[in-house]
Amino acid sequence: MTIKTLAASAAALALLSGPALAEVDFSGKTIEWVIPFSETGGSAKWANFFAPLLSQELPGNPTVVVKFMPGAGSTKGANWFQEQEHKDGTMLFGSSGSTQFPYLLDDPRVRYDYNDWIPVMATGTGGVAYLNPEDGAKFDGSANGLQDVDLIFGSQGATGLDLVPLLAWKLLGMNVEPVFGIKGRGDGRLMFERGEATIDYQTSSGYLSGAADLVAAGTAVPMMSWGALDEDGNIVRDPTFPDMPSFKEVCAATDGCETEGVAWEAWKAFFISGYPSQKIAFLPKGSPQDVIDTYVAAFEAVRARPDFAEISSNEVGEYPMFVGEGAAKATKEATTVTPEAKAYVIDWLKDSYGVTIK
Known part of the structure; x- marks a missing residue:
């Protein structure tokens, strides 16, 4: 069929x-x-x-x-x-x-x-990326202050849903080293909580049920959501996180990150799919x-x-x-x-x- x-x-x-x-x-x-x-x-x-x-x-x-x-x-x-x-x-x-x-x-x-x-x-669904407090203090709405920082991320694999954040961080010029092999995003959050990872993301349900508590406790700093689509197919702020900038906003504010061209269109295509x-x-x-x-x-x-x-x-x-x-x-x-x-x-x-x- x-x-x-x-x-x-x-x-x-x-x-x-x-x-x-x-x-x-x-x-x-x-x-x-x-x-x-x-x-x-x-x-x-x-x-x-x-x-x-x-x-x-x-x-x-x-x-x-x-x-x-x-x-x-x-x-x-x-x-x-x-x-x-x-x-x-x-x-x-x-x-x-x-x-x-x-x-x-x-x-x-x-x-x-x-x-x-x-x-x-x-x-x-949506997704939210967040940082540890030390590196989160360098985030000002752009990733300019993070481009010389070495970050570690617990990943399920580059060909799965983690493709979206990994490619986003690349477009932002960030140095994020994935540790592949975890079985679920909750395991990535646990790595972050133990200090084994310095950057993480969760889909909205995982963020609301776990990572938001880390933010409230001051042990995590939200960076951005991936965003959402409006009726015309444009990326806008995620309605679940209206006070958080979308990746498109952060990209536009970051040196070297373009919101047009083949790299951007590839990221957007897989974001829409995922x-x-x-x-x-x-x-x-x-x-x-x-x-x-x-x-x-x-x-x-x-x-x-x-x-x-x-x-x-x-x-x-x-x-x-x-x-x-x-x-x-x-x-x-x-x-x-x-x-x-x-x-x-x-x-x-x-x-x-x-x-x-x-």
Whole structure:
């Protein structure tokens, strides 16, 4: 199935059938929501937030359990999910930017195909970079005072979601040495807390649940958010962090950083792929239409809760939630980049980290 046919078939997701929904009953069952990261990161926070809400809205109110399967920057879990097929509607998979980027870059570890998966819900997110107090004191809205500082960053890998901050720091002329191999962004935060890393970033949910406490305690200094997209596709301040400059603002204020040209467009392309449509919930291939419709209706009911805007803002940030056909569109956006952006990033990965994409 191609992306085009995926989007076309997903249009049917919005056409919910009352009789079909009535036939699906998860009473007494357990839904396993598989997350290909550790239990300490933003994807864990995201799934654990939605799991009890989904349980309340699925027919029969099944228990929804979040199961973690970290490894190889999330490709281990994604490759496993690729081999799964529908059995009884009791399996979900949660993808993230760190799963999408290796797919976009033709990473040889990838044996999964997004065209085979059935998206039922997607949400965007943001990200915040922060520094230790000593180096944070050198940040004045630009990175000029940080260009001669050697910084250390705990990373899951250069071809995953960490690509966005690593490339951002390069464009700012900063010297950031990644220590590769951590299993989740929460592990990167722990490295920062122990003083083993001097710069870190978290997606919005991870920042709100952990790193914000470090800032409040004075042991971390926020630098910038990656930003958000407005309706015209322009990068603006993240609505979850309106008092924090976006990367575009910091870049514009920093000597040598340009907000146009091939490097900027490559960063923006992967930012769009990795953040505005970052986290996606999938059913496995072969899932029947009545099960798909049931999940779409349940997530739609979650989104329609009168308290959803408030509770989601506090837990995962102020970002749109897409359901059914909207989730299929978000999936297409998250798994598509231009050949020019892809070529630039592949060359940069090879030159900077010796990563060769074959």
